[in-house]
Amino acid sequence: MKNKIEIKNLTKHYGGFTLDNVSFGVPRGSVVGLIGENGAGKSTIIKSLLGVINTDGGEILFDGVPLGRLGKNQRQLTGVVLDDVSLPSAVNLRELNTVMKNMFSRWDEQTFFALTERFRLPRDKKTGEFSKGMKMKTAIAAALSHGAETLILDEPTSGLDPVARDEILDILYDFMQNSGHAVLISSHITSDLEKLCDYVVFIHGGKVAVSGEKDALLEEYAVYGGNISDLDPAAVVRVRRRNYGADALVKRSMIPPSFGTEKTTLEDIMLFFVKGEKL
C-alpha cells in the first residue's frame, strides 16, 4: 500500500533559511498534519509539493510517481487549497463552475454545487465580495469537485470563526470516509489538527523536529510542573524556565507514576520545542 504522497530528503536553500532534509509520507487513508510556527518551513514544503518552487535536493512522489513525471490526469487526483485563496474575484459561482469545467477533465458540476449549497454560498454574487470564510469554502468545494483522492490544504482555517472551522472539519471527515483518500493539512491552529489528524509532522527551523502517530505522541510526552532536578535528566525533553519556577516537557514513560504530570497538547509540544531549551 503506497503512500499517496512521499517526501524524501527535501532540501531547499533560501537567503536566510534552509529546508533541511525533510522526509515524511502521507499514507493512504490517513490525515497528516503539518505543524510549526510561521516561517518554520511549512509553506516551503507545500510549494515544493505543488512544483511552484524548485528544490535543491530530494524526491517528491505522488502515488509513487515523481512530481516531474505526473501527467495531467494524475495531477487532477490532487486537490489543493492554499491560504491566499486565489480565485478569480470578478466571477460568481456559476461562472467559476464554467471556468473550472474547462480546466479539469474530471470536473463534477453536481458535486461542486452540492457543496456550495451545503456551505450556503450564493451563486450569483461575485466571489470578490465573499468574506474570507466564504472564499475558503469555495476553494474547498472546488478542490473536492475534480475527482481528487488526495487533498493538500495550507492553513485552511486561519481567520475563520469556530463555526466555520467546525464546518470545514466536517467536510474533511466526510472526505476521509473513503479509505482510499488522504489529506495533508498544514496549520498553526493546533486544536483543529488535534481532532482530525492521524499523524503529525512538526517542522521547526526547516527540519522535522518531531513526527509520528498523533495519539502516540500525545501519550509519549507529558508536562511536568514539579521540581525538575527530581527527574532523570534523560526524561526531560525541553524546559521552559519562568521567573518563579519552570515547566518541563518530559517522556511520560521515564517519569515515576507517583509524579503528577499533565496531558500534553500539540500546542504544548510546539511551544516547548520552539521556546524551550534543552537541559
Place this chain on the structure above:
Amino acid sequence: MNISINNTSGVSLYEQIYEQIKNAVLSGELKSGDALPTIRSLAKDLRISVITTSRAYDELEKDGFIYSVVGKGSFVAAKGGGKALEEHLRKMEEYLAKAAKLAAYCNVDENTFITAARNALGSDNEK
C-alpha cells in the same frame, strides 16, 4: 448506540471507547450480530483520529467482544466469545458467592440451596 469521550480525563481515548462498547455488549444493550459503526464514521462522529477507533475495535476483537468482516464492518460477537464469557462467568460466581453467604446466614442447608439453584436455572430456561 451512545458513545462519548472526555478529552481531559486521564484515560486514553481508545480505552474510553473500548470500555463503553464492552459494557454495552455485556449489558445486552448491544446484541449479538448488531452492526457497529464503521471505524471511520465513529471517528467522524467523535471528532477523533481513525487510528484511535481502529485501535479500540482491534482490542474489542482480540478480547472476543466483536468480530470484523472485510468489506462489511464490525459486529457484536455471539455471547460465548472469549473475554465476554470470562466476565460473565466471573459475575456469575460473584452472585453465587453472595447467595451462598445469605444461605449460611439463614441456616439454609446445602440440598435446599442446590434445589433453589436448579429452580432458578429451570425457570430461566423456560423464558
